[in-house]
Structure formats: structure tokens, C-alpha cells
Amino acid sequence: MSCRLHLNQPLEAGTTVDLPANLAHYLHTVMRHAVGDTVILFNGHGGEYHAVIDSLSRKAASCRITAFENIDREMACRVHIVQGACRSEKIETVLQKGTELGAAGFHITRSERSSLKLDGSKLDARLDRWRKIVTEAAEQCGRTIVPTVHWHTRLSDIPCHGLGLTLHPHTAASWQQIRTEIRESSEITLAVGPEGGWSDADIATLGERGFRSIAFGPRILRTETAAPALLAAIQAVQEQ
Structure with missing residues (x-):
């Protein structure tokens, strides 16, 4: 190879x-x-x-x-990941695995329970590192598109492209109930909370931005596990 x-x-x-x-x-x-x-x-x-x-x-x-x-190895559905800012090594896992699984772009954002604070030269250096991780993952996995990586200091600034979904373990809506919408969507934005999850205020902000809360199975996922798991599930649903 x-x-x-x-x-x-x-x-x-x-x-x-x-x-x-x-x-x-x-x-x-x-x-x-x-x-x-x-x-x-x-x-x-x-x-x-x-x-x-x-x-x-x-x-x-x-x-x-x-x-x-002119080869195309991209997902038919563009999936954007909004990741609540957490420890850097966890973000790096999301970036690497998310790129391998087909994410179109990443938006790392501060929230009420975020532990990571970045600004100035420290932010520039971290963004350079994150973009290098994404590029190397794209090289390794055979992608021809390199996902974008953005930083947001406020949750209210994040975009919601297409169908907006966020994980919340105590919501009534389930993954099974929205499978048809997922199968028919050409663009999806997934919002995953930091360690400790989204606060009630965060959930309200996400709702204002157009995100719907869903539950993804009976178990609580780590913040670095959720986005890759959802990406794989979306691809499986769309290929059925």
C-alpha cells in the first residue's frame, strides 16, 4: 500500500x-x-x-x-461534531477516531462544565496540534477531505447544520424513534457534552440553536466515546 x-x-x-x-x-x-x-x-x-x-x-x-x-470515500451524509471542551487527550481521541469514521468537521466549545480553558497563543498552538491530528488521521484512513476544526468560547455560537442532535440520558426521545430521520438526512450535527455532561442551561442553549435531545441506549458513554459511536451508528443506519 x-x-x-x-x-x-x-x-x-x-x-x-x-x-x-x-x-x-x-x-x-x-x-x-x-x-x-x-x-x-x-x-x-x-x-x-x-x-x-x-x-x-x-x-x-x-x-x-x-x-x-477522482475517488470518493466520504460519507453520503455530512456529519459535524460539536464536542464540549474537556481534557485535551480526550479531545484528541475524538478528533482522530471521528476523522477515521467520516466526520465532516469538529467544533470544540466551552460550556458550563468544561474543564479546558484556552486563549491567545495557547489556543493557537492547540488548534495547530488538533489540525495536525486530523490531517494525519485523514492520511492514514484514506480520506480525500480533511475535516475542519474550530474553537468556540460560547456554546451559543456553535452552528447547527441540518438535523441537530445532542445526547441526554434522561430524555424521552430514543435513537430508535429517529432512525427514519437519520436515514433521510443529508447533513447532521451531533453535540456531545464534556466530562459531567451538559448542564440544564447548556441543554436550553442547544435547544435554542436547533438541537433535539435523544438517548442513545441504556448506558452512559464517556465523552470521548460518544461521537465515534454515533458516527458509526449513523453510517450503519444510512447504509441499510
Whole structure:
């Protein structure tokens, strides 16, 4: 299987592209590739490009693009994840697994029970890290689109695209009752609370933003488990 690399630049068959130093190091030192080996490049705008390594050292590399393949591995339904801000390692799990399972984008947001506070240079550094995690997950799993990652300081600022759903263990509405709506939706936004869940005020705010509360089975899920579980369930329902 060819190594997949994301390049944030225009790509075109028949051209040669220079790789940044970090990708050259990855190919040369980590993956032990050599001149003449094939790789796959993608820029997040759909499809992927087959390429051959023309030159390679620890600090520099170039690839000749031989062909474009208009392949689509995205979910038929665009699913956006709103994740209540929690410990960073839990957010990273949601980003990685959510990307592998097909999420279109992530909105990390403060809420009443959020433990994570970010601003200024600390926020910039954390967003860079989160976006790197998403990019690497997209490279690994074969996606041709890289999900977006956004930070919100207020829950009232989050978007609700299409069908808006949030988990609440004590609501009367169940997953089974909305399966038809999920199957017929082209866009869904899932809102998952932080450790400790959403507060009553958070639930009210989400309702004002267009989210409906649902229960997802009889057990309480960890904050880092909920979004991946729901993504997998949505895909299963839509493929039936």
C-alpha cells in the first residue's frame, strides 16, 4: 500500500512538487522510501494523485505526479461534531477516531462544565496540534477531505447544520424513534457534552440553536466515546 501524504497546495497530473522538510524526513527516515517509489498525494479538495519520488533526502524531496484519481470515500451524509471542551487527550481521541469514521468537521466549545480553558497563543498552538491530528488521521484512513476544526468560547455560537442532535440520558426521545430521520438526512450535527455532561442551561442553549435531545441506549458513554459511536451508528443506519 502506497504512503499517503497531504499537501496544502494545488496539485496537477504531469507536474513535479517539492515536499516540505517534515514530509521528506518522514519518507526518508521513518518510512525508508527511496527514489522511484510510488506515493499518493491529496490536498483535501477531493480525489487523490498518484506520484513517483524523483529525489529524496532527509531534508528535501520532490515527487512527479503521474495521474489523478477522482475517488470518493466520504460519507453520503455530512456529519459535524460539536464536542464540549474537556481534557485535551480526550479531545484528541475524538478528533482522530471521528476523522477515521467520516466526520465532516469538529467544533470544540466551552460550556458550563468544561474543564479546558484556552486563549491567545495557547489556543493557537492547540488548534495547530488538533489540525495536525486530523490531517494525519485523514492520511492514514484514506480520506480525500480533511475535516475542519474550530474553537468556540460560547456554546451559543456553535452552528447547527441540518438535523441537530445532542445526547441526554434522561430524555424521552430514543435513537430508535429517529432512525427514519437519520436515514433521510443529508447533513447532521451531533453535540456531545464534556466530562459531567451538559448542564440544564447548556441543554436550553442547544435547544435554542436547533438541537433535539435523544438517548442513545441504556448506558452512559464517556465523552470521548460518544461521537465515534454515533458516527458509526449513523453510517450503519444510512447504509441499510
